Amino acid sequence: MAHAKAGASLPVPNVQALAQTWHGSGEPVPVRYVRTEEIGAGEVVAGCAIPVVDLSRLLDPRSSEVELANLGSACQHWGFFQLINHGVPDEVIQDVKRDMMEFFKLPLEAKKVHAQVPGGLEGYGQAFVFSETQKLDWADMIYLMISPKESRDLRFWPTRPPSFRDSVDRYSAETAKVTACLLRFMAADLGVEQERLLEAFRGQPQSMRTTYYPPCRQAADVLGLSPHTDATGLALLLHVNDVQGLQIRRDGKWHAVDPLDGAFVVSVGDILEILSNGRYRSIEHRAVVHPDKERISAAMFHQPCPNTMVGPLPELVNRDSGGARYRSMDYMDFMKNFFASKLDGRRSHMDAMRIY
Ligand code: OGA
Numbered sequence: 001m002a003h004a005k006a007g008a009s010l011p012v013p014n015v016q017a018l019a020q021t022w023h024g025s026g027e028p029v030p031v032r033y034v035r036t037e038e039i040g041a042g043e044v045v046a047g048c049a050i051p052v053v054d055l056s057r058l059l060d061p062r063s064s065e066v067e068l069a070n071l072g073s074a075c076q077h078w079g080f081f082q083l084i085n086h087g088v089p090d091e092v093i094q095d096v097k098r099d100m101m102e103f104f105k106l107p108l109e110a111k112k113v114h115a116q117v118p119g120g121l122e123g124y125g126q127a128f129v130f131s132e133t134q135k136l137d138w139a140d141m142i143y144l145m146i147s148p149k150e151s152r153d154l155r156f157w158p159t160r161p162p163s164f165r166d167s168v169d170r171y172s173a174e175t176a177k178v179t180a181c182l183l184r185f186m187a188a189d190l191g192v193e194q195e196r197l198l199e200a201f202r203g204q205p206q207s208m209r210t211t212y213y214p215p216c217r218q219a220a221d222v223l224g225l226s227p228h229t230d231a232t233g234l235a236l237l238l239h240v241n242d243v244q245g246l247q248i249r250r251d252g253k254w255h256a257v258d259p260l261d262g263a264f265v266v267s268v269g270d271i272l273e274i275l276s277n278g279r280y281r282s283i284e285h286r287a288v289v290h291p292d293k294e295r296i297s298a299a300m301f302h303q304p305c306p307n308t309m310v311g312p313l314p315e316l317v318n319r320d321s322g323g324a325r326y327r328s329m330d331y332m333d334f335m336k337n338f339f340a341s342k343l344d345g346r347r348s349h350m351d352a353m354r355i356y
């Protein structure tokens with residue numbers, strides 16, 4: 001996800017409300033949500049141990065070198081890792097988790113005060129609905145521009161619970177610090193100047209998607225979030241209520257991710273893949289739902305500023321024998337391609353960037 005003007009969604013039913021009435025009905029799940037074949041394609045591998053990166057070990061001169069190699073390997077071979085000892089105070093995390101859970105407990109009318117408006121992406125609703133016939137995800141979400149502060153549209157920011165805005169504000173500041181730290185270490189791993197990646201994320205724009213996946217008694221027939229790569233730099237995923245559902249695609253199979261308590265699941269986005277000239281990988285992932293537990297997750301996305309040119313770092317292109325593997329493009333044009341390609345192929349926005 002990225003800047004709100006690049007693409008908008010068609011209105012569809014609220015899934016939390018639908019799930020509540022449907023659950024006791026004895027009816028099969030509405031056909032627009034049925035994706036049995038798509039989900040069943042290929043087996044799902046349970047308990048995927050994605051690499052663990054320890055931020056305190058990166059910061060400690062005695063272990064930094066070894067941990068940096070670990071970070072680099074995770075970004076190159078997995079495109080995903082879990083970050084532990086990240087230094088975000090527990091209180092900040094507990095507050096934001098509590099407030100997100102409270103928000104989704106509100107009556108539908110209270111949540112709808114912050115509903116998406118036609119032509120926009122921000123607010124409470126559903127993402128990526130571009131046709132009246134496409135299959136739908138079993139989830140609702142609230143998407144907010146968070147940073148810089150001028151980008152905030154407070155119409156979409158919940159006022160209930162009353163602490164919501166302050167909790168998100170503190171969480172945003174902490175995750176921005178963690179991200180700046182990671183981008184410096186990634187630059188070191190790539191062998192470029194320390195601030196080089198951060199420059200592409202000048203002012204560190206952030207947006208956040210909090211997703212609510214209602215339970216579904218036909219969980220094997222629905223998808224919570226369709227397969228996608230993150231069209232952003234870096235995403236920090238927080239498991240708000242400790243129910244798992246994330247799956248990543250590796251060697252043609254889906255692997256269920258089971259993160260450690262308190263870890264952030266970090267996803268390398270498309271923009272980092274491009275900046276690193278393909279050394280880092282942005283990989284496909286999706287979310288499934290639980291038969292009787294709700295699930296809430298929050299992804300904090302870190303993306304370039306709207307008018308930044310994104311392309312492989314020249315230092316890396318000069319070093320790589322094959323030259324540039326991606327075109328350079330204005331970030332807004334990249335996002336336009338991303339939305340345009342949503343219906344016809346999951347990676348086609350990246351295919352348009354690739355030089356063969
Ligand atoms: C996302 C995402 C996964 C999840 O919001 O981009 O991948 O587990 N979320 O909710």
Ligand code: NI
Nearest residue numbers: 228229230285
């Ligand atoms: Ni994602």
